[in-house]
C-alpha cells in the first residue's frame with residue numbers, strides 16, 4: 001500500500017483510525033505504544049474496505065456534472081410540500097447554510113431542517129433525496145434500522161444516491177480547494 005501513514009499523539013482517551021485518499025492517520029493517546037504494523041494487521045479488513053469505498057467515490061466524483069440551480073429555494077419548497085403530503089409531517093423552518101461536510105441536518109425538537117447552500121450544484125433528484133432524508137429525521141432522529149426502512153420505502157435507490165452525494169461532496173470540496181489554491185497563488189503574484 002503506497003499510502004502515507006501518520007501517527008498523531010493527542011490528548012485523547014482512545015486511539016482511532018482515520019482513512020482518506022492520501023493515507024491513514026492514527027490518532028493516539030500520548031502514552032500509546034503500538035507499532036503501525038500491528039495496527040495494519042489488526043484492522044486490515046476495515047482499512048481496505050474504507051479505501052475501496054473511497055476509491056469508488058473518487059471514480060464516481062470524476063463522472064459527475066455540476067449544475068447551478070438559481071431557483072434552489074423554490075425547488076426545495078416544492079419538495080417539502082410534496083414530501084410533506086406523503087409523510088404527513090412538515091418542517092416548521094427550512095434554513096440554508098454554507099456547510100462543508102454535510103448536505104443537510106435536522107433539528108428534531110425545533111422541527112427545522114438545515115440545508116447546504118451548495119445543493120444548487122446537484123441534480124434535481126439528489127436535491128429531492130436530501131430533503132426527503134432530512135424530513136424523515138423529523139420522524140426518526142437517528143440513522144437506525146427503522147429510519148433506513150422508511151427511506152427505502154420512499155426511495156428504493158437510496159444507496160446509489162448516498163454514493164452520488166459522497167461523490168458530489170468530494171468533487172465540490174476539490175473544486176473549492178482549487179479555488180482557494182488559485183487565490184493563494186494570485187496573492188503571491
Ligand SMILES: [Zn+2]
Nearest residue numbers: 133134137143
Ligand atoms: Zn441523516
